[in-house]
Amino acid sequence: MIGGHQSEIDSTFQSIRFLDEKARYPVLFLVVSGVFWLLFGSLLALMASVKMHAPEFLGQLSFLTFGRVRPLHLNTMVYGWASMTGAGVALWLLSRTLRVAIPMRPYIIGVTALWNIALLVGSVQILAGFTRGIEWLEFPVSTMIVIVWCILVIGIAAMFMLFYRNVKTLYVSVWYIIAAFLWLPLLGGVSSMPIFDTPTVQAGMNWWFAHNALGLWFTPIGLAAAYYFIPKVIGRPIYSYGLSLLGFWGLALFYNWNGFHHLIGSPLPTWFVTISIAASVMMIIPVVVVAVNHHMTVVGSFSAVKHSPTLRFVVFAAMSYTFVSLQGSIQALRTTNEIIHFTHFVVAHAHIGMYAFVTMMLFGSCYYILPRLTNWEWQSHKLIKAHFWLSAIGIILYTVPLQVGGVLQGLAMNNPDIPFMDTMNLTIPYLIARSVAGVLLTVGHLIFAYLVIRIVAKVGLKPEIPGVWSKKIKEA
Amino acid sequence: MLLETSINVSYGIWILLLFSLLIILSGIGLFIWAYFSGQFDDINKGAQLPFNEEEPAGEPTDQIFKDNDSKQKN
Amino acid sequence: MVKNWILLFGIIAVFSAAMVGLTILPKLVVDPRVDQVEFSNTFEIVQGHAIYVREGCIYCHSMQVRPEGFGADFERGWGRASEAEDYRNLTPHLLGTMRTGPDLSNIGSRQPSVDWHLIHLYQPRAVSEGSIMPPYPWLFEVVSETARPNREGLSLPEEYRIPGKKVLPTDEARYLVAFLLSLNQEIPGVEN
Numbered sequence: 094m095i096g097g098h099q100s101e102i103d104s105t106f107q108s109i110r111f112l113d114e115k116a117r118y119p120v121l122f123l124v125v126s127g128v129f130w131l132l133f134g135s136l137l138a139l140m141a142s143v144k145m146h147a148p149e150f151l152g153q154l155s156f157l158t159f160g161r162v163r164p165l166h167l168n169t170m171v172y173g174w175a176s177m178t179g180a181g182v183a184l185w186l187l188s189r190t191l192r193v194a195i196p197m198r199p200y201i202i203g204v205t206a207l208w209n210i211a212l213l214v215g216s217v218q219i220l221a222g223f224t225r226g227i228e229w230l231e232f233p234v235s236t237m238i239v240i241v242w243c244i245l246v247i248g249i250a251a252m253f254m255l256f257y258r259n260v261k262t263l264y265v266s267v268w269y270i271i272a273a274f275l276w277l278p279l280l281g282g283v284s285s286m287p288i289f290d291t292p293t294v295q296a297g298m299n300w301w302f303a304h305n306a307l308g309l310w311f312t313p314i315g316l317a318a319a320y321y322f323i324p325k326v327i328g329r330p331i332y333s334y335g336l337s338l339l340g341f342w343g344l345a346l347f348y349n350w351n352g353f354h355h356l357i358g359s360p361l362p363t364w365f366v367t368i369s370i371a372a373s374v375m376m377i378i379p380v381v382v383v384a385v386n387h388h389m390t391v392v393g394s395f396s397a398v399k400h401s402p403t404l405r406f407v408v409f410a411a412m413s414y415t416f417v418s419l420q421g422s423i424q425a426l427r428t429t430n431e432i433i434h435f436t437h438f439v440v441a442h443a444h445i446g447m448y449a450f451v452t453m454m455l456f457g458s459c460y461y462i463l464p465r466l467t468n469w470e471w472q473s474h475k476l477i478k479a480h481f482w483l484s485a486i487g488i489i490l491y492t493v494p495l496q497v498g499g500v501l502q503g504l505a506m507n508n509p510d511i512p513f514m515d516t517m518n519l520t521i522p523y524l525i526a527r528s529v530a531g532v533l534l535t536v537g538h539l540i541f542a543y544l545v546i547r548i549v550a551k552v553g554l555k556p557e558i559p560g561v562w563s564k565k566i567k568e569a
Numbered sequence: 570m571l572l573e574t575s576i577n578v579s580y581g582i583w584i585l586l587l588f589s590l591l592i593i594l595s596g597i598g599l600f601i602w603a604y605f606s607g608q609f610d611d612i613n614k615g616a617q618l619p620f621n622e623e624e625p626a627g628e629p630t631d632q633i634f635k636d637n638d639s640k641q642k643n
Numbered sequence: 644m645v646k647n648w649i650l651l652f653g654i655i656a657v658f659s660a661a662m663v664g665l666t667i668l669p670k671l672v673v674d675p676r677v678d679q680v681e682f683s684n685t686f687e688i689v690q691g692h693a694i695y696v697r698e699g700c701i702y703c704h705s706m707q708v709r710p711e712g713f714g715a716d717f718e719r720g721w722g723r724a725s726e727a728e729d730y731r732n733l734t735p736h737l738l739g740t741m742r743t744g745p746d747l748s749n750i751g752s753r754q755p756s757v758d759w760h761l762i763h764l765y766q767p768r769a770v771s772e773g774s775i776m777p778p779y780p781w782l783f784e785v786v787s788e789t790a791r792p793n794r795e796g797l798s799l800p801e802e803y804r805i806p807g808k809k810v811l812p813t814d815e816a817r818y819l820v821a822f823l824l825s826l827n828q829e830i831p832g833v834e835n
Contacts, residue, residue: 109623145743148767148775155781160699190618226696226735255647263650264618272654279658283666291677292730294670296738301665309658321619328629330616335609345654349661358709359738360725365669400635431714435705435742461631474634506742509718513745514773520743521775584668592660599649 107192107259109465115194116185117466119201121549123181124459126209128545130173133216135535137166142528146521156220164231165219171229171306172240173212175451176277177205179314180247182458183270185466186321187251190267191258197250208243211236227295229303234285241281248274265337266317272345273317276309293361301352307446308348312414315454316344316383319411322461323390326404327397332389336382343379347372354425357434373425380418387411402477406457409485413449417442432507437520438499441492448534449488456484456541463548472547476540483537491530498523673727682731691822692733694815698779700747705739706730706826708748722749722828729828744776751827760820761812762797769803782816785809 141163143150151157188195195201215232218224224231232240251274255267284302289295324331331337353361353369391398391408398404420442423429433439460477464470471477498520505516546552603609620626695701710724711717717724725748730736754760762769765783767776783797785808796809812820 109621144777145775148777152778153780155779158698158779159777160697160702163702164699222697224697224699226701226737228701228740260618262615262618263646264615268650271650275651275654276658279655279662283662288670289666290734291670291674291727291732292734292736292738293677293727294666294673295734295736297669298666299736301661305661324616324626325619325624326629326631328620328625328627330613330620330626333613334616335612338612342653345657349657350665352665355740356738358713359707360727360729361669362672365665368664394629397629397632400632401629402633403631427713431709434714435740437743439740471633478634507715509715513719514771517743517775518773585664588660588663592656595656599653 107194109189112188112192112194113185113465115198116188119195119198119205120181120185120462121466122202122205123177123184124463125545125549126205127174127176127178127181127455128542129209130169130177130212131538132542134166134170134174135531135538137162137169139528139531139535141166142524142531145524146528155222161220161222161224164224164228165216167229168219168231169212169216170447172215172232175311175447175455176240176244177208178455178459179311179451180244182318182455182462183273183314184247184251185458185462186266186317187254187270190260190264190321191254192260193254193258195250196253196257197246201247201250204243204246208240211239211243215240227299229306230284230299234287237281238285241278241285244274244281245278248278264320265331265334265341266321268338268341269313269317269320272341273310273313276305276313280305280309293359296356296359297353297361297365300355304352304355305349307451308344308351311447311451312344312348315410315414315451316340318454318458319383319387319407319414322403322407322457323387323411326401326407326461327391327394329390329394332386336386340379340382340386343382344376347375347379351376351421351425354430357425357427357430370425370427374422376418377422380415380422384411384415402471402474402481403457403461405481406453406460406484409481410450410454410457413445413453417445417450420445432503433499434503435506436499436503437495437523438503441495441499444488444495445492448484449492453484453488456480459541459545463545467548467551469548469551472544476544480537480540480544483533483540487530487533487537490533491527494523494526677727677732680728680732684731684733685821687818687821688731688825689733690815690818691820691825692731692737694782694819695737695822696735701737701739701741703741703743703776704745704747705742706737706746706748707739708746708828716746719745720753721746722752731825744774747823747826749826749828751824752829755824757820757824758798760823761816762799764816764819765797765810765812766799766803769800779816782819783810783812786811 140151140157141159144152144159144162148159155161184195184201187193211232215236218233218236219231223233225233225237230237251271255263255271280302284298289298320331320337350372351369353366354373357366357370359366398408424433424439424442460471502516502520505511505519506513617626624630707725708722709716716722729748759770761783763771763776764779766778766780767774785805786796788796788807788809790809791811794811796811799810
């Protein structure tokens, strides 16, 4: 059975080493840029986190006030780290699964440079107070359009790869990535249009965009990586390819409609909100489908998880995806939302999504991709393990206390006998715990950045033979 | 109150109904097309796509902690 | 190649359906209602709104009161359930998603004192012990006690006073307070 299907891949012309050779510069540039914004965003995150329990910390500087540092943290992490690294990982995955070299390489490198400049300009704009003022869309429209345009150009390269591919059947990762590259420019384009000019309608657009930026851009890229790396590292095909397609269309149908569950109780017409709640609950279908598929693929191969840095991160991320999505479906219910809306619970939930799922998935992908692009080895296995444990423990220490604190905060807020000040005071210990977790995460990021710099600059230990290549390829 | 002063209820419902009908019908149509054009004949063949002769199924990759833990001491 | 186009069509179709449903339809429903209302937005209110946006107040203060019976917003005295017209048609919207601090939909009615707001903005802990709100000293200027004799400085508590100096609000601080005081559900500042 295996042999029959392999015949449709002509690997003499499109060997993986040839593809990786072509992918080297555009993907490395995207990943390294992403890592820079990861460090920058971590610094802002620490600052914002400390300000939550020490309000006078850097309080005299207008450009470092909480209301400017916090949105910039979100924007650099989302449009810098996760989008850039995600785009790089997505391009590499397309090149591997479609068996075609990445086209338009000089253009991709050019728009990545432009993207970095736009992020830099946008950062200065937010710190200087020229924010657009809409959550997840704080960059001024002009800056945002540049970023969306950069992703659009990379998306055009992705479309070329789809149409000039060397395989007949599309792997499920390709479905997700192609969709992501279509959805993000559409989202960015629609949200930049000046038609949302009344406050409540704009609030609707705001949460439609913000939830879909996660659901239609980062989630597809993250799942595409999981669908590729789990079978690849274990060396066993995905449990059910049919299920994976059901998962894709389920996500495409239901995730689109989720945004308004951020507006339960707001002055927007209730029936729109109800549609979103229904769609949020329907998300259980694609999430469970993906979870079953991944679990059935991994089960019985846990030694592979132990021995592979990639799989450690990817399995952690895949489990987080299942957890955070099911949690999201429950959060969207009115009875739950009554308590946790407007509390730190939602902040922790967002970090399980963007960190424990998306960021961990990207870390895992980088650990697989970078040695293959550079033909170099990771400097230190101990540091990789340290990075994994710092990130894993850090994010658990971040989210668990903060969600406990968020529930207590919400319960207190819904009890009118408790003075409002107490609803804030009771969260302080949990906010301090978050700052501690933030330090752990940042140390992990510094280790990751060090490892990336060492492998990209090819300094440090020169490996005799890159250990990532299987024996057969070493001989070739 | 809200709907009375803007567009009326039935208008919005018709828009929604038409859109959902259109989407559901095109979905069903595409499913029928896919079924009869043989898209589901060998549903699991896509699962083999990450593998080829260079890195065949059955061979784990990226097991770097296993190979090098004894050698590498930094 | 036809399969490619079917895939791309499907991807864009599911997106467009939700885009129409969650952005265009609400616009068709809500906009005509807001357009009927004439908002008497003064220069100070518009400027104050911009400063509220600039300093990122939205990240800790919501501006939407949930209906009675859903949460305890009403019982806390934050006002009646918010309506689409309450927002004076000022964009960006300030509905917010976080209540590290209290809801501000009706703050102009709950705390009508200009002086309280000015002191609170200069140093929140001067009037609200234990607050974790950041101070906004750049909305104020600290001048010598003898300068500008016709203007009185903020009446700060002893511990926050600077000897020989007085603290004067800048125009920005006054605009921001004007905007905060305009957030009043009882006198909506609306002419029908």
